[in-house]
Amino acid sequence: MLSLKHIAVSSFNENIAYVHKDCEAYKIDDIKNLTKVEIHGGVKPIYAFLQVCDDPKLVKPNELGLNTEAFKLINLPEGANISLTLAPIATSLASIKRKISGNILSAGEYASIINDIAAHRYSNMDIASFLVASGSFMTAPEVLALTEALIGEEVIRWDNENIVVDFHCLGGIPGNKTDLIITAIAAAYGLPMPKTAAKSLTSCAGVADTFSVLANVNLDETDLKRMVKENRGAIADYSKLPIATSSKIISSVERHLGLLQPQHLAASILAIKIASGVTHLVLDIPVGPNSRIKSTNEAMRLRKLIEYVGDMLSLEIDVVITDGSEPIGNGIGAVLEARDIMKILRNKEDAPQDLLEKSLFLAGRVLEFDPQLRGGQGYAVAKEILLSGRALEAMNKIIYAQGKAPQPKLGNLTRDIVASQAGVIESIDNTRINKIGVLAGAGQYAGAGLDLLKKVGDSVEQGETLYRIHSVSATDFAFANSVVDGNNGYEINTKGSY
Amino acid sequence: MLSLKHIAVSSFNENIAYVHKDCEAYKIDDIKNLTKVEIHGGVKPIYAFLQVCDDPKLVKPNELGLNTEAFKLINLPEGANISLTLAPIATSLASIKRKISGNILSAGEYASIINDIAAHRYSNMDIASFLVASGSFMTAPEVLALTEALIGEEVIRWDNENIVVDFHCLGGIPGNKTDLIITAIAAAYGLPMPKTAAKSLTSCAGVADTFSVLANVNLDETDLKRMVKENRGAIADYSKLPIATSSKIISSVERHLGLLQPQHLAASILAIKIASGVTHLVLDIPVGPNSRIKSTNEAMRLRKLIEYVGDMLSLEIDVVITDGSEPIGNGIGAVLEARDIMKILRNKEDAPQDLLEKSLFLAGRVLEFDPQLRGGQGYAVAKEILLSGRALEAMNKIIYAQGKAPQPKLGNLTRDIVASQAGVIESIDNTRINKIGVLAGAGQYAGAGLDLLKKVGDSVEQGETLYRIHSVSATDFAFANSVVDGNNGYEINTKGSY
Numbered sequence: 001m002l003s004l005k006h007i008a009v010s011s012f013n014e015n016i017a018y019v020h021k022d023c024e025a026y027k028i029d030d031i032k033n034l035t036k037v038e039i040h041g042g043v044k045p046i047y048a049f050l051q052v053c054d055d056p057k058l059v060k061p062n063e064l065g066l067n068t069e070a071f072k073l074i075n076l077p078e079g080a081n082i083s084l085t086l087a088p089i090a091t092s093l094a095s096i097k098r099k100i101s102g103n104i105l106s107a108g109e110y111a112s113i114i115n116d117i118a119a120h121r122y123s124n125m126d127i128a129s130f131l132v133a134s135g136s137f138m139t140a141p142e143v144l145a146l147t148e149a150l151i152g153e154e155v156i157r158w159d160n161e162n163i164v165v166d167f168h169c170l171g172g173i174p175g176n177k178t179d180l181i182i183t184a185i186a187a188a189y190g191l192p193m194p195k196t197a198a199k200s201l202t203s204c205a206g207v208a209d210t211f212s213v214l215a216n217v218n219l220d221e222t223d224l225k226r227m228v229k230e231n232r233g234a235i236a237d238y239s240k241l242p243i244a245t246s247s248k249i250i251s252s253v254e255r256h257l258g259l260l261q262p263q264h265l266a267a268s269i270l271a272i273k274i275a276s277g278v279t280h281l282v283l284d285i286p287v288g289p290n291s292r293i294k295s296t297n298e299a300m301r302l303r304k305l306i307e308y309v310g311d312m313l314s315l316e317i318d319v320v321i322t323d324g325s326e327p328i329g330n331g332i333g334a335v336l337e338a339r340d341i342m343k344i345l346r347n348k349e350d351a352p353q354d355l356l357e358k359s360l361f362l363a364g365r366v367l368e369f370d371p372q373l374r375g376g377q378g379y380a381v382a383k384e385i386l387l388s389g390r391a392l393e394a395m396n397k398i399i400y401a402q403g404k405a406p407q408p409k410l411g412n413l414t415r416d417i418v419a420s421q422a423g424v425i426e427s428i429d430n431t432r433i434n435k436i437g438v439l440a441g442a443g444q445y446a447g448a449g450l451d452l453l454k455k456v457g458d459s460v461e462q463g464e465t466l467y468r469i470h471s472v473s474a475t476d477f478a479f480a481n482s483v484v485d486g487n488n489g490y491e492i493n494t495k496g497s498y
Numbered sequence: 499m500l501s502l503k504h505i506a507v508s509s510f511n512e513n514i515a516y517v518h519k520d521c522e523a524y525k526i527d528d529i530k531n532l533t534k535v536e537i538h539g540g541v542k543p544i545y546a547f548l549q550v551c552d553d554p555k556l557v558k559p560n561e562l563g564l565n566t567e568a569f570k571l572i573n574l575p576e577g578a579n580i581s582l583t584l585a586p587i588a589t590s591l592a593s594i595k596r597k598i599s600g601n602i603l604s605a606g607e608y609a610s611i612i613n614d615i616a617a618h619r620y621s622n623m624d625i626a627s628f629l630v631a632s633g634s635f636m637t638a639p640e641v642l643a644l645t646e647a648l649i650g651e652e653v654i655r656w657d658n659e660n661i662v663v664d665f666h667c668l669g670g671i672p673g674n675k676t677d678l679i680i681t682a683i684a685a686a687y688g689l690p691m692p693k694t695a696a697k698s699l700t701s702c703a704g705v706a707d708t709f710s711v712l713a714n715v716n717l718d719e720t721d722l723k724r725m726v727k728e729n730r731g732a733i734a735d736y737s738k739l740p741i742a743t744s745s746k747i748i749s750s751v752e753r754h755l756g757l758l759q760p761q762h763l764a765a766s767i768l769a770i771k772i773a774s775g776v777t778h779l780v781l782d783i784p785v786g787p788n789s790r791i792k793s794t795n796e797a798m799r800l801r802k803l804i805e806y807v808g809d810m811l812s813l814e815i816d817v818v819i820t821d822g823s824e825p826i827g828n829g830i831g832a833v834l835e836a837r838d839i840m841k842i843l844r845n846k847e848d849a850p851q852d853l854l855e856k857s858l859f860l861a862g863r864v865l866e867f868d869p870q871l872r873g874g875q876g877y878a879v880a881k882e883i884l885l886s887g888r889a890l891e892a893m894n895k896i897i898y899a900q901g902k903a904p905q906p907k908l909g910n911l912t913r914d915i916v917a918s919q920a921g922v923i924e925s926i927d928n929t930r931i932n933k934i935g936v937l938a939g940a941g942q943y944a945g946a947g948l949d950l951l952k953k954v955g956d957s958v959e960q961g962e963t964l965y966r967i968h969s970v971s972a973t974d975f976a977f978a979n980s981v982v983d984g985n986n987g988y989e990i991n992t993k994g995s996y
Binding site: 007008009010011012018049051052053054055057058068085086088089093097100102123124125126127128129131132133135136253256257258259475479 | 505506507508509510516547549550551552553555556565566583584586587591595598600621622623624625626627629630631633634751754755756757973977
């Protein structure tokens with residue numbers, strides 16, 4: 001028996017157990033790193049990885065330390081009696097080896113893998129190998145099995161609603177936060193839309209990052225239900241909701257690896273939407289040479305896959321393939337994107353028209369889930385809701401219900417990137433623009449990002465500003481400056497000016 | 499500037515930096531887990547992963563803690579002034595994504611990956627994704643490139659030797675420690691053999707584990723050189739030698755994942771042998787349905803691959819494909835295997851004949867690297883060396899030079915696994931036997947393992963002992979007992995007894 005101690009260290013998503021090298025209950029000589037142990041004493045055993053300590057001020061030979069993540073999970077006071085045993089190897093790891101060898105895994109195997117991940121029986125290395133092994137190919141039934149496994153036990157129920165709508169974009173396009181405008185329009189229309197959003201994985205801003213600029217996004221299930229009931233809409237950071245636990249663990253590893261395979265993305269999105277109780281989903285797949293999905297064929301394959309999984313799990317999905325050839329909107333980064341969205345909702349003349357039009361088009365598709373609405377009327381109804389100011393009103397209600405955020409300032413380290421020659425903007429490279437934005441600090445600081453003053457088709461004079469970099473930290477500013485001169489992401493057709 | 503503090507925690511192979519959540523030099527709000535940082539102040543910057551601490555007794559806001567691994571590496575006293583910056587993303591990670599997408603990587607890309615791994619720029623998750631991504635397919639030039647990269651800068655030179663021999667077995671066969679007998683014979687013959695050996699990765703005992711029962715295997719480069727000069731042979735744990743650093747980091751992740759792809763294995767073995775200055779290598783590929791390599795075709799492909807890489811790197815390799823259908827020798831686990839080896843060297847009557855014959859055959863191939871020896875004479879010379887007691891004498895010299903080990907005791911928790919019916923042993927399943935041995939504690943405790951009293955072709959009566967389980971710890975003993983009844987790994991042909 002060892003005495004429990006909290007070691008106030010927060011690590012990545014793994015539980016860590018600290019034992020003294022002369023531990024009284026466990027022979028440390030025999031520990032092979034990385035050793036997985038089962039810790040007993042709480043309601044149910046928890047799993048942790050062992051680290052060996054040689055300082056009694058940290059843990060004594062009769063103590064067992066747990067890092068913050070593990071200490072919360074075991075839910076016992078310091079000093080509690082606990083014991084540890086070597087954890088048996090998670091049997092589902094054998095399935096990962098089968099996947100590496102090119103096999104198709106059964107639904108039972110996916111269920112076991114995801115179950116073991118949820119129980120913290122996998123190290124991050126194990127999760128990484130699962131992601132890479134399954135990332136190279138998965139059949140449609142495998143994606144279905146993975147989706148079902150990811151949904152898990154906890155599903156939010158919307159008892160008095162026949163239709164619960166949501167919208168999701170597969171991403172990869174800088175700017176492009178149609179989500180928030182769509183939520184405002186759907187809520188104003190009266191369709192319940194509990195928009196679950198994520199923070200940035202690899203982009204300049206996730207929907208949750210952008211909305212954080214305007215309001216608190218950390219809602220619990222009770223808040224979310226009440227707000228959707230009252231305002232017909234809410235925007236919540238899904239990571240704070242008690243759903244799709246294993247999907248969150250997996251996505252933290254994906255974030256670290258910078259790896260997002262389409263099949264995993266499809267499974268994870270559909271699992272989160274189903275677990276949040278959504279019945280009708282519009283899904284946007286932007287296609288472009290520098291988008292996540294590069295070709296229409298690829299988008300079509302993904303659409304079929306998503307429709308198949310949705311149909312099997314009774315989620316009504318309308319997949320829309322859109323133009324992802326350049327950034328959407330002007331602002332890239334949370335503060336700048338929030339500015340664009342509020343311009344649109346306020347019907348400002350300088351609101352970005354591409355973001356406005358795309359939002360109305362997609363909001364129209366969402367509204368048409370309403371059986372009362374005549375086919376083809378969605379766009380017009382959405383436009384009327386926006387122009388009349390009802391969308392702004394709905395958004396304001398949502399913001400005040402969730403708690404208005406203290407608006408972060410736009411980064412004041414700025415640099416204008418100018419045209420080296422006169423001409424017409426021929427293309428803007430999403431990947432490059434995203435990279436420059438991330439280096440400038442976007443995704444990390446809300447106030448960092450890029451403000452695009454010119455878009456494809458615009459004419460520019462020599463020396464005219466194409467976009468402005470905003471950084472909050474000097475280090476990030478230097479990073480962005482060090483790469484932008486090599487390739488600023490804009491291609492100018494100089495013949496166009498003659 | 500922060501003040502350096504040693505946090506006496508030993509983790510897996512990653513460097514960890516601990517910062518207080520109110521760190522004076524780094525804004526923790528903005529840290530995204532898992533954050534890689536560069537720590538400046540030592541001779542060159544070191545890389546570490548950040549963990550956030552909320553206890554000033556552990557680290558104060560003006561301190562930076564480093565775990566034992568990182569503290570050793572930075573080589574500065576506590577209290578030294580250090581600073582940290584966000585580490586740029588290792589550019590070679592892009593190559594791993596290219597590999598996941600099915601591309602062939604260039605030699606330059608392998609060099610960058612391995613270089614970044616050696617510099618601790620990869621997390622274990624990144625290493626896992628490299629292993630899984632490259633594990634599914636690699637071309638021969640890719641394996642060559644990986645091998646060259648793994649060799650690195652540090653190569654042991656044997657200035658006064660024209661030929662430096664070694665032997666390696668691809669493994670997967672329980673027992674089968676021909677290595678030690680071959681070393682004794684080669685040393686007695688006079689060919690210099692600095693046998694580099696490893697501890698168990700996933701097996702009941704590595705060669706280094708087994709020899710640890712007899713002598714100290716922790717030699718440094720100076721010891722190794724002196725001993726080979728004096729005794730013509732030595733057996734060293736390669737992990738203690740300053741060679742193939744990145745290979746060690748990779749193999750710790752492979753060990754955790756339980757993943758050993760043939761191409762990685764080939765590259766890693768050849769790199770270690772070349773880095774240890776070996777010029778002539780005999781390589782044993784055992785083939786069997788429950789061996790690592792399952793078919794002759796597979797073994798042949800691997801042989802060609804190894805010969806290609808060896809030729810390109812001027813390492814003379816004699817690849818031998820052997821029978822890997824059942825365990826070799828009687829003992830499985832370090833103490834029992836060492837017992838078998840000493841029986842053979844002492845020409846005991848009850849020495850296991852299969853291990854004896856295989857060792858002589860392979861030792862003969864090693865001896866034939868000597869240009870003075872007539873082709874086909876190797877086996878006879880090896881046999882003469884063994885029978886005359888010169889091999890034992892050489893082994894004793896090696897043991898005393900390296901430092902005789904306090905012999906660990908055989909585990910005294912035993913159980914005899916008996917034949918349920920009379921008959922003839924038809925097959926012994928390597929994988930199953932290895933699993934039962936590992937569960938019994940072999941690979942972790944030298945004294946744990948299995949003692950096989952019957953081998954394929956032997957007759958047994960009903961109730962006669964097939965093998966005896968030895969465990970040191972009661973937990974392991976229970977583990978082994980819980981699986982052995984379902985399938986004990988032996989198949990008995992009951993017709994054979996009639």
